[in-house]
Amino acid sequence: MYNFEYQNPVKIIFGKGEISKVGANIPKGSKILLTYGGGSIFKNGVYDQVKASIKDFEVIEFGGIEPNPHYETLMKAVDMVKKENITFLLSVGGGSVIDGTKFIAAAACFKHGDPWNILAKRAPVDDAILHGAVLTLPATGSEMNSGAVVTRIETKEKLSFMSPKVMPLFSILDPEVIFSLPEKQVANGIVDAFVHVIEQYLTFPVDSPIQDRFAESILKTLIEEGPKVLANRTDYNAAANFMWSATMALNGLIGAGVPQDWATHMIGHELTAYHGIDHARTLAIVLPGVMHIKREQKKDKILQLGERVWGVLDGTDDERINETILKTTKFFESVGIPTKLPDYSVTSETIDTICTRFKNRGYKVGEKANIGPNEIRLILEDRL
Amino acid sequence: MYNFEYQNPVKIIFGKGEISKVGANIPKGSKILLTYGGGSIFKNGVYDQVKASIKDFEVIEFGGIEPNPHYETLMKAVDMVKKENITFLLSVGGGSVIDGTKFIAAAACFKHGDPWNILAKRAPVDDAILHGAVLTLPATGSEMNSGAVVTRIETKEKLSFMSPKVMPLFSILDPEVIFSLPEKQVANGIVDAFVHVIEQYLTFPVDSPIQDRFAESILKTLIEEGPKVLANRTDYNAAANFMWSATMALNGLIGAGVPQDWATHMIGHELTAYHGIDHARTLAIVLPGVMHIKREQKKDKILQLGERVWGVLDGTDDERINETILKTTKFFESVGIPTKLPDYSVTSETIDTICTRFKNRGYKVGEKANIGPNEIRLILEDRL
Numbered sequence: 001m002y003n004f005e006y007q008n009p010v011k012i013i014f015g016k017g018e019i020s021k022v023g024a025n026i027p028k029g030s031k032i033l034l035t036y037g038g039g040s041i042f043k044n045g046v047y048d049q050v051k052a053s054i055k056d057f058e059v060i061e062f063g064g065i066e067p068n069p070h071y072e073t074l075m076k077a078v079d080m081v082k083k084e085n086i087t088f089l090l091s092v093g094g095g096s097v098i099d100g101t102k103f104i105a106a107a108a109c110f111k112h113g114d115p116w117n118i119l120a121k122r123a124p125v126d127d128a129i130l131h132g133a134v135l136t137l138p139a140t141g142s143e144m145n146s147g148a149v150v151t152r153i154e155t156k157e158k159l160s161f162m163s164p165k166v167m168p169l170f171s172i173l174d175p176e177v178i179f180s181l182p183e184k185q186v187a188n189g190i191v192d193a194f195v196h197v198i199e200q201y202l203t204f205p206v207d208s209p210i211q212d213r214f215a216e217s218i219l220k221t222l223i224e225e226g227p228k229v230l231a232n233r234t235d236y237n238a239a240a241n242f243m244w245s246a247t248m249a250l251n252g253l254i255g256a257g258v259p260q261d262w263a264t265h266m267i268g269h270e271l272t273a274y275h276g277i278d279h280a281r282t283l284a285i286v287l288p289g290v291m292h293i294k295r296e297q298k299k300d301k302i303l304q305l306g307e308r309v310w311g312v313l314d315g316t317d318d319e320r321i322n323e324t325i326l327k328t329t330k331f332f333e334s335v336g337i338p339t340k341l342p343d344y345s346v347t348s349e350t351i352d353t354i355c356t357r358f359k360n361r362g363y364k365v366g367e368k369a370n371i372g373p374n375e376i377r378l379i380l381e382d383r384l
Numbered sequence: 385m386y387n388f389e390y391q392n393p394v395k396i397i398f399g400k401g402e403i404s405k406v407g408a409n410i411p412k413g414s415k416i417l418l419t420y421g422g423g424s425i426f427k428n429g430v431y432d433q434v435k436a437s438i439k440d441f442e443v444i445e446f447g448g449i450e451p452n453p454h455y456e457t458l459m460k461a462v463d464m465v466k467k468e469n470i471t472f473l474l475s476v477g478g479g480s481v482i483d484g485t486k487f488i489a490a491a492a493c494f495k496h497g498d499p500w501n502i503l504a505k506r507a508p509v510d511d512a513i514l515h516g517a518v519l520t521l522p523a524t525g526s527e528m529n530s531g532a533v534v535t536r537i538e539t540k541e542k543l544s545f546m547s548p549k550v551m552p553l554f555s556i557l558d559p560e561v562i563f564s565l566p567e568k569q570v571a572n573g574i575v576d577a578f579v580h581v582i583e584q585y586l587t588f589p590v591d592s593p594i595q596d597r598f599a600e601s602i603l604k605t606l607i608e609e610g611p612k613v614l615a616n617r618t619d620y621n622a623a624a625n626f627m628w629s630a631t632m633a634l635n636g637l638i639g640a641g642v643p644q645d646w647a648t649h650m651i652g653h654e655l656t657a658y659h660g661i662d663h664a665r666t667l668a669i670v671l672p673g674v675m676h677i678k679r680e681q682k683k684d685k686i687l688q689l690g691e692r693v694w695g696v697l698d699g700t701d702d703e704r705i706n707e708t709i710l711k712t713t714k715f716f717e718s719v720g721i722p723t724k725l726p727d728y729s730v731t732s733e734t735i736d737t738i739c740t741r742f743k744n745r746g747y748k749v750g751e752k753a754n755i756g757p758n759e760i761r762l763i764l765e766d767r768l
Contacts, residue, residue: 001624003399008392014641015387207621209605210628217597224593237591240385244594244641253637257398257628 001208001257008252010144011170014244016236018174019046019134022090023053025170026132030088032059033081035101037093039063044180046136050092060084065093068272068279069100071116071152074107078115081108081129089131091168094185095140095192098133099148102166105129118161119150125163133171137181138243139189139280141196141250143171151273158269173247175239183230186242187335188280190226193246194219194331195283199262200255202291202301203367208258212304215254219309221245226335263366264290267376270354277344284332284339289379290371291325297368341383351380385592385641392636394528395554398628400620402558403430403518406474407437409554410516414472416443417465419485421477423447428564430520434476444468449477452656452663453484455500455536458491462499465492465513473515475552478569479524479576482517483532486550489513502545503534509547517555521565522627523573523664525580525634527555535657542653557631559623567614570626571719572664574610577630578603578715579667583646584639586675586685587751592642596688599638603693605629610719647750648674651760654738661728668716668723673763674755675709681752725767735764 013021026032032054041047051059062077080086081104091101105128107115117123135143142148146167149160178186201215222245228238248254267290268282277285291302299317306312306324315323329339338344355373364372371379397405410416416438425431435443446461464470465488475485489512491499501507519527526532530551533544562570585599606629612622632638651674652666661669675686683701690696690708699707713723722728739757748756755763 001399001621001628003402005395005397007395011389011391012640013389015385018387207625209608209625210601210632213601213604214598217594217601220597221593237385241591241593244385248594256396 001206001211002259004257006252006256007164008144008167010168010251012144012247013170013172015240016174016176018172019049020053022050022132022134022172023056026054026057026088026090027130030057030130031084031086032057032088032090033077033084033086033104034059034061035065035077035089035091035093035097035104036061036063037065037067037097040180041092041136044136044177046092046134046177050090050134054090060086065097065100067096068149068151068158069096069103071103071119071150072154074100074103074150075115077104078107086129089129090134091131092134092136094135094137095142098135098142098168099140099150101131101133102128102142102148103150103161105131105166106161106163116152119159120157122161125161125165128163128165131166131168133168135171135173135243136177137185137189138173138178138246139192141193141247143168143173144247144251149269156273158273173243175236175243178229178239178243179234181233183336186229186233187337188278189246190222190229190242190335191284191332191337192280193249194222195264195280195287196249197254198287199264200258200260202298202305203259203261204297205300205304206258211254211256211258214248216305216308218245218249218254219305223309223331230335259367261290261367263371266365267354267379270357271346271350274350274353275344275346277346281337281344284337285341285344285383286379288325288329288339289382291328292382293375293378294366294371295321339383341380348381348384351377354380385590385595386643388641390636390640391548392528392551394552394635396528396557396631397554398557399624400558400560402556403433404437406434406516406518406556407440410438410441410472410474411514414441414514415468415470416441416472416474417461417468417470417488418443418445419449419461419473419475419477419481419488420445420447421449421451421481424564425476425520428520428561430476430518430561434474434518438474444470449481449484451480452533452535452542453480453487455487455503455534456538458484458487458534459499461488462491470513473513474518475515476518476520478519478521479526482519482526482552483524483534485515485517486512486526486532487534487545489515489550490545490547500536503543504541506545509545509549512547512549515550515552517552519555519557519627520561521569521573522557522562522630523576525577525631527552527557528631528635533653540657542657557627559620559627562613562623562627563618565617567720570613570617571721572662573630574606574613574626574719575668575716575721576664577633578606579648579664579671580633581638582671583648584642584644586682586689587643587645588681589684589688590642595638595640595642598632600689600692602629602633602638603689607693607715614719643751645674645751647755650749651738651763654741655728655730655734658734658737659728659730661730665721665728668721669725669728669767670763672709672713672723673766675712676766677759677762678750678755679705723767725764732765732768735761738764
């Protein structure tokens with residue numbers, strides 16, 4: 001395996017009833033900005049649980065953080081943080097709310113001009129407001145990592161940044177939040193977590209059996225538990241296993257010491273930026289194309305995925321690769337997520353636009369940095 | 385799965401050549417106490433690498449920390465820390481040196497009487513000197529956890545304590561340190577890591593597929609990579625995979641949210657305390673007895689271990705349990721570790737002594753706290 005550094009100090013507080021511990025985990029005397037999204041936390045009781053636990057703190061609220069959180073919205077929160085001398089951010093929501101709050105935390109302390117540069121120019125994050133999270137939707141892994149993705153509506157750009165400074169101080173994971181989630185959000189979460197693992201696994205072998213087997217463990221668990229959650233939203237064990245899988249899928253552990261891909265995400269972000277397609281759905285569209293177009297480069301790992309996760313044992317290498325791509329695609333479809341561009345009314349015109357954008361950016365993506373405009377065209381044409 | 389809290393802030397710096405980063409990871413201006421064991425670090429070049437990296441710090445050395453570090457020895461280091469106003473402890477060694485250094489770190493700050501109470505009465509650790517580690521022997525996992533075991537020679541007591549305050553700030557894991565290890569230490573490390581996983585896995589099912597599969601991943605990797613390391617000590621990939629397995633075996637992750645046993649360790653500690661048998665060897669002796677005597681209570685998980693790790697698929701439940709115990713025992717023996725008490729010249733007299741000691745302590749061990757003097761007698765008699 002490669003040399004690596006790994007550090008993840010996020011305190012995970014996991015299990016039913018644990019939201020009541022949020023107040024005890026926030027530094028005494030903090031002035032809190034409570035961030036949330038569209039308001040589902042008012043319906044599922046999470047808001048009430050959180051408020052009861054932080055009743056001894058001074059709290060200001062900032063709701064309305066969108067899916068694919070908008071830079072424009074988040075900057076309003078940054079102003080509020082500065083004006084109100086906020087000392088702690090408490091995000092209550094899914095990956096978008098947590099990601100958005102990470103950006104607020106960094107932008108409020110940014111001293112080198114326009115905070116947009118944190119995203120556009122990867123300007124270093126010198127400092128950030130302390131932040132804790134109450135997760136309401138297992139999917140992105142943001143609750144236990146250093147990354148965030150933010151969208152600028154004005155320019156249709158969806159960009160990411162990473163900094164250890166924005167890792168949550170703690171994250172509370174109560175699987176019961178899943179009980180009231182709409183089917184679509186659960187399905188998105190399953191696919192999102194699945195593809196997070198794939199991006200750190202489906203590259204080329206570097207003799208890393210622990211990382212490989214941990215990755216396969218998460219994939220197998222998502223394949224088993226995901227459908228159980230969809231079939232019975234109040235199956236606590238299935239909810240808990242799904243939730244822990246999604247966190248482990250992107251907390252840095254399985255990616256330590258191994259090559260990583262992320263081409264599916266980079267291409268998928270453009271589909272969200274131009275068409276507003278849910279993040280997870282863009283991954284379900286793009287991944288089969290990446291597997292197909294990069295089948296030679298990824299051959300050893302696709303065969304390993306087929307054998308160890310999907311039980312694909314027979315046939316020539318090519319047949320086994322096809323079968324593995326098919327099983328992966330069918331899994332996405334089985335949880336209700338279509339995998340072709342026309343399913344989302346996206347035409348070849350968008351392919352041109354995305355290829356032009358990557359051409360202008362001038363860099364290539366993927367574990368060997370060899371996926372540029374030409375390969376992206378092939379990948380997306382495979383999904384027409 | 386059970387509710388749990390999990391937090392592990394230790395920074396892992398992994399790979400060949402990484403020991404040179406030790407100085408850069410120690411707070412500037414620290415006055416360092418460099419702790420080590422019997423002096424192997426002078427022969428394998430680790431001492432020179434460390435010293436070159438920390439040349440800008442004021443450093444005092446404390447060598448001679450024994451395997452199963454002695455309270456009596458460690459208290460001399462505590463005096464030195466106080467007298468010299470040490471602000472950072474740098475342990476360079478295996479689990480014994482790191483464990484000993486954790487105790488030094490806590491004892492030097494202990495304000496409630498005799499520091500022995502940290503072990504004997506589990507007195508809370510309010511504070512500890514900052515501590516970093518350079519690991520020279522993969523085995524105990526101490527480099528990435530909060531626990532330590534210390535032996536008091538005077539009373540033949542081997543006791544443990546745990547505190548987040550003594551977790552290393554960083555640990556450097558360079559697999560090349562394995563190249564010069566004696567066969568016996570490698571074999572001990574393999575068995576130690578293996579049994580750490582078993583203690584957190586071989587209990588009863590609580591529907592925790594991530595934890596189970598991660599545990600099985602580590603066991604399978606140890607079974608594969610351990611013999612490779614023994615056969616060719618300079619196989620870097622095998623060394624790296626063995627080293628990462630041993631760390632992951634006891635950093636809290638696979639034990640989060642599941643029942644844990646630790647009876648094998650508790651009984652094994654007594655064999656070390658009375659006969660000086662290497663820690664790992666005591667585990668290899670005791671575990672098969674625990675599996676046999678608790679075969680009904682552990683039935684589901686022994687069958688799962690047999691099926692998923694050892695490929696034991698055929699026969700009645702009882703036959704499969706026997707075969708799984710046999711394969712586990714044979715694995716220990718295959719790396720050169722005998723598993724019976726007479727192999728270490730231990731007689732039934734010691735069994736009486738150990739049972740009396742547990743009787744006097746008055747508590748029972750194991751995942752259901754139902755292993756007391758009577759069960760311990762059966763377990764150890766099984767190993768005669």
